[in-house]
Amino acid sequence: MFKKTNIRFIIIGVAVVLALYSLYWTVAYNSLSPAKMESLKTAGKLDKYENRIIRLGLDLQGGMHVVLELNLPKLVETIASNKTPEFYSILQATTQEAKVNEEDFFTVFERNVEKNNFKLVRYFTNRGYKNSDIVQSLKDESKDAMRRALEIIRNRVDQFGVSEPTIQKAGEYRIIVELAGIQDAARARELIQSTALMEFNLLKEPEVTQSFIASVDNYLKTGKTDIVKEAVAAKDSAVALKESKDKSISVNELLGKTSVSASTQSETADSSVVVDEAMFADKPFSSLLRNVNQMIGVPESNVFAVKKILENPAVAKLIPYDSKFLWSAKPERMTMQDGKTESFYILYHVNYEAGLQGKYITKASATVGGAGAQTAGQPIVNFGMNNEGAKIFSRLTGSNIGKRLAIILDDKVYMAPSIRSKIPNGSGYIEGLEDMDEAKNIAIVLRAGALPAQVDVIEERTIGPSLGRDSVATGTQVGFLALLIVMIFMFFYYRRSGLLANMALILNMIFTMAIMAMLRATLTLPGIAGLVLTIGMAVDANVLIFERIREELERGKTVKAAIETGYSRALSAILDSNITTLLTALILMQFGTGPVKGFAVTLFWGITSSMFTAIFVTRTFYNWRTDRHVLKTLSI
Amino acid sequence: MIRIIKKTDFPFIKYSWTAISISLVIIAIGLVSLIFRGLNFGIDFTGGTLVQVQFQKPMEVDDVRGALSTVGLANSTIQKSGENEFIIRIPQSDDKGNIREVFKSTFGITDTDILKIEQVGPKIGKELRGKALLAIFFSFIVIGIYIAVRFKFQYAIGAILSLLHDVLITLTVFTVFQLEVSLTTIAAFLTIIGYSLNDTIVIFDRVRENLKVLRNENYERIMDVSINETLSRTIITDLTVFFVVLCLLFVPGEVRIFAIAMTVGSIAGTYSTIYIAGPVVVFWARKFKPTKK
Numbered sequence: 001m002f003k004k005t006n007i008r009f010i011i012i013g014v015a016v017v018l019a020l021y022s023l024y025w026t027v028a029y030n031s032l033s034p035a036k037m038e039s040l041k042t043a044g045k046l047d048k049y050e051n052r053i054i055r056l057g058l059d060l061q062g063g064m065h066v067v068l069e070l071n072l073p074k075l076v077e078t079i080a081s082n083k084t085p086e087f088y089s090i091l092q093a094t095t096q097e098a099k100v101n102e103e104d105f106f107t108v109f110e111r112n113v114e115k116n117n118f119k120l121v122r123y124f125t126n127r128g129y130k131n132s133d134i135v136q137s138l139k140d141e142s143k144d145a146m147r148r149a150l151e152i153i154r155n156r157v158d159q160f161g162v163s164e165p166t167i168q169k170a171g172e173y174r175i176i177v178e179l180a181g182i183q184d185a186a187r188a189r190e191l192i193q194s195t196a197l198m199e200f201n202l203l204k205e206p207e208v209t210q211s212f213i214a215s216v217d218n219y220l221k222t223g224k225t226d227i228v229k230e231a232v233a234a235k236d237s238a239v240a241l242k243e244s245k246d247k248s249i250s251v252n253e254l255l256g257k258t259s260v261s262a263s264t265q266s267e268t269a270d271s272s273v274v275v276d277e278a279m280f281a282d283k284p285f286s287s288l289l290r291n292v293n294q295m296i297g298v299p300e301s302n303v304f305a306v307k308k309i310l311e312n313p314a315v316a317k318l319i320p321y322d323s324k325f326l327w328s329a330k331p332e333r334m335t336m337q338d339g340k341t342e343s344f345y346i347l348y349h350v351n352y353e354a355g356l357q358g359k360y361i362t363k364a365s366a367t368v369g370g371a372g373a374q375t376a377g378q379p380i381v382n383f384g385m386n387n388e389g390a391k392i393f394s395r396l397t398g399s400n401i402g403k404r405l406a407i408i409l410d411d412k413v414y415m416a417p418s419i420r421s422k423i424p425n426g427s428g429y430i431e432g433l434e435d436m437d438e439a440k441n442i443a444i445v446l447r448a449g450a451l452p453a454q455v456d457v458i459e460e461r462t463i464g465p466s467l468g469r470d471s472v473a474t475g476t477q478v479g480f481l482a483l484l485i486v487m488i489f490m491f492f493y494y495r496r497s498g499l500l501a502n503m504a505l506i507l508n509m510i511f512t513m514a515i516m517a518m519l520r521a522t523l524t525l526p527g528i529a530g531l532v533l534t535i536g537m538a539v540d541a542n543v544l545i546f547e548r549i550r551e552e553l554e555r556g557k558t559v560k561a562a563i564e565t566g567y568s569r570a571l572s573a574i575l576d577s578n579i580t581t582l583l584t585a586l587i588l589m590q591f592g593t594g595p596v597k598g599f600a601v602t603l604f605w606g607i608t609s610s611m612f613t614a615i616f617v618t619r620t621f622y623n624w625r626t627d628r629h630v631l632k633t634l635s636i
Numbered sequence: 637m638i639r640i641i642k643k644t645d646f647p648f649i650k651y652s653w654t655a656i657s658i659s660l661v662i663i664a665i666g667l668v669s670l671i672f673r674g675l676n677f678g679i680d681f682t683g684g685t686l687v688q689v690q691f692q693k694p695m696e697v698d699d700v701r702g703a704l705s706t707v708g709l710a711n712s713t714i715q716k717s718g719e720n721e722f723i724i725r726i727p728q729s730d731d732k733g734n735i736r737e738v739f740k741s742t743f744g745i746t747d748t749d750i751l752k753i754e755q756v757g758p759k760i761g762k763e764l765r766g767k768a769l770l771a772i773f774f775s776f777i778v779i780g781i782y783i784a785v786r787f788k789f790q791y792a793i794g795a796i797l798s799l800l801h802d803v804l805i806t807l808t809v810f811t812v813f814q815l816e817v818s819l820t821t822i823a824a825f826l827t828i829i830g831y832s833l834n835d836t837i838v839i840f841d842r843v844r845e846n847l848k849v850l851r852n853e854n855y856e857r858i859m860d861v862s863i864n865e866t867l868s869r870t871i872i873t874d875l876t877v878f879f880v881v882l883c884l885l886f887v888p889g890e891v892r893i894f895a896i897a898m899t900v901g902s903i904a905g906t907y908s909t910i911y912i913a914g915p916v917v918v919f920w921a922r923k924f925k926p927t928k929k
Binding site for chain 2: 067069099102184185186457458459460461462463464466467474478481482485486489490492493525526529530532533535536537539540543544547551569572573576577579580581583584587588590591592596599600603
């Protein structure tokens with residue numbers, strides 16, 4: 001028995017240590033000074049914290065929750081051609097009916113079309129002859145429009161400047177966007193809803209880019225803003241793929257060599273980037289870059305630093321006036337010589353003016369190269385454009401053979417294929433795609449230029465940061481107040497046993513928060529309410545046990561026997577009542593939205609951990625007492 | 637040892653008809669009010685816009701109303717929520733375009749003065765209502781199944797009837813006093829269900845145990861004994877819950893309504909366990925097993 005109790009103590013100890021460790025990050029994160037936080041961000045080390053802290057919901061830290069819905073009538077209208085007044089009237093009636101009756105738009109549309117003996121084929125070409133076929137084709141088109149809308153919004157999120165934005169598809173035609181801690185809700189709303197811009201821009205000649213990099217190196221080293229004309233013939237000499245002697249240096253150190261150093265940052269110790277030691281002294285900018293398949297790759301941890309350098313006014317002046325720097329939409333994973341994989345963002349130096357605008361694209365689809373062709377069996381993207389676009393494209397490709405053309409959506413480069421030959425008739429294909437998924441994605445991007453997918457805001461919740469702060473303050477105060485009152489009552493009523501229950505209660509709170517941190521769950525205001533209610537439920541378990549022990553003592557049992565019976569008899573009631581609560585919480589998690597979900601999550605984990613603390617932990621302490629002494633009385 | 641109550645022996649079941657009658661009267665009042673006045677659904681369920689603003693200069697409700705009527709928002713409900721702070725609810729029909737900009741220009745305020753904007757489309761509102769009802773419905777089913785498995789079928793009937801009673805009583809309070817029903821209120825309803833069920837299960841658990849011990853007693857007696865034996869636990873737990881809920885009353889906004897629902901619900905919950913859940917099980921036993929040994 002003595003040994004058993006020790007094992008129980010070890011289990012409790014391990015749980016407590018784990019919980020405290022998991023909570024350590026939240027405490028550390030919240031005590032970071034703004035300057036320190038900025039420097040950690042520069043060094044790309046803030047993730048380590050952000051992945052481990054208890055996240056606050058929109059209602060607590062302020063932010064924006066938007067539900068967007070694809071505007072189906074608008075989409076159908078855009079696709080249709082030769083539109084007549086009758087067509088518009090049917091579309092309008094359908095929109096109205098679908099809204100009022102809450103029916104599926106296309107179901108109503110098809111019904112109205114049939115009712116009026118309408119021939120859809122008059123308005124929609126290449127989509128079959130039967131009305132039902134055309135409606136089906138429009139439905140597929142809408143699903144594709146959803147994919148485009150999602151891609152466009154995902155592509156834009158980093159402009160919001162928030163960590164961990166949520167973008168998810170909800171239902172068939174809806175997207176939920178959650179941006180925590182956003183300051184400028186009006187701008188975010190605009191950004192989400194604005195039409196996507198798809199362009200093709202030519203990449204600058206490598207020599208021009210090299211000269212720019214050399215100039216920046218020179219500027220960072222000497223502070224002079226001369227344009228370096230030195231011909232850097234072999235790219236690899238400047239952007240070398242060497243990772244042998246990487247060392248960490250601070251970004252301030254980097255910029256500090258010039259007079260424009262960011263002197264506001266006092267703490268530099270942690271803000272480091274990975275550079276090549278040998279190269280750093282001579283070429284401070286180049287040392288941040290790597291050669292990735294003959295492109296400029298920037299390791300993920302250096303991205304922020306490179307962005308900062310490019311934004312430096314003096315450096316910005318060095319960028320040739322007819323060009324701009326754009327980043328790849330997604331990071332590229334590369335396996336290095338030493339077997340480690342690293343993530344790189346590609347930095348593209350492109351012409352300022354677009355070579356061709358995406359609006360000319362009429363179709364784009366992912367497919368596999370046919371047999372006999374050079375691309376047989378490989379994923380490719382076929383695309384086509386209208387006559388006007390074909391003329392421009394023909395000129396563009398004809399005079400730039402061998403150069404690379406970047407496919408850009410909202411200032412993010414998706415890929416930059418080389419121009420093989422002149423494309424005269426406006427239809428061509430892209431090869432060299434990694435897999436079918438990439439091909440599909442590129443096709444989506446190309447189509448985003450062709451057919452804008454308009455989304456409407458149907459629900460918006462914005463909470464200002466100050467209201468959020470107030471809520472955190474009141475929520476915490478109330479939580480502590482509730483805890484305190486309950487604890488005083490328990491001590492007053494059950495004396496030493498009450499103290500034990502109180503300890504269990506505090507542990508329960510610690511465990512619940514720790515689980516929230518480990519699961520990366522979000523704490524909301526209703527979540528705090530759920531936590532407060534957990535206090536009530538957790539206490540109930542101890543009340544049940546203590547009352548039972550009292551009963552057994554009154555019946556004349558010994559202390560040890562009373563404890564034994566008390567726990568075992570109370571157990572079934574505690575289990576049954578807690579399990580039903582857990583079931584309710586689970587259902588709420590499943591069906592609940594937003595605030596209700598937050599409530600359910602804390603309730604669920606609170607109850608779960610209370611079964612450990614209120615039963616196991618308190619019992620362990622009783623056992624510990626009864627193991628060592630034969631108790632005549634019990635303070636209960 | 638401190639005792640709130642000594643050992644008791646109240647004949648609870650004897651008075652259950654009186655209690656049930658009182659409950660029925662209250663529920664009847666609630667249903668009448670529900671038919672004629674309905675529930676005060678918040679924008680979560682009706683759609684519409686809620687704006688919470690903090691003015692930098694002294695403002696009163698009438699000032700706000702005056703300014704809003706000039707821009708065609710006269711039908712808004714305006715509620716003072718703090719020093720120069722207001723919660724304004726704009727009905728769906730008046731909702732036009734960019735409320736944020738309308739507020740900024742009408743009152744000459746900036747983005748930081750707008751503490752909160754919630755805009756819910758009418759379609760979403762209906763969906764949320766559907767989902768909430770679905771959640772309550774499903775929790776009833778699941779709870780019923782669980783109790784039927786762990787105890788007996790009649791216990792499930794008793795528990796669910798008592799839960800229905802709690803929800804109806806709480807609804808009565810909401811319709812009579814026209815308290816706002818929001819998503820948070822639904823959470824409160826479910827918590828009430830949880831607590832009430834807790835009480836019910838504790839008593840049922842004791843009945844399950846006493847059925848083995850008191851083999852010569854009838855069902856009514858066993859139920860009375862069980863309720864009395866667990867009475868001190870019921871009172872203590874409900875007291876602590878009451879303390880906690882009392883604290884929640886101090887949190888502004890939706891949580892306060894949540895706390896009101898909880899207060900009403902937890903009282904109804906305790907009561908219904910004793911006077912609805914218990915008697916149903918006893919009546920069932922009388923009706924279907926008259927020759928119980």
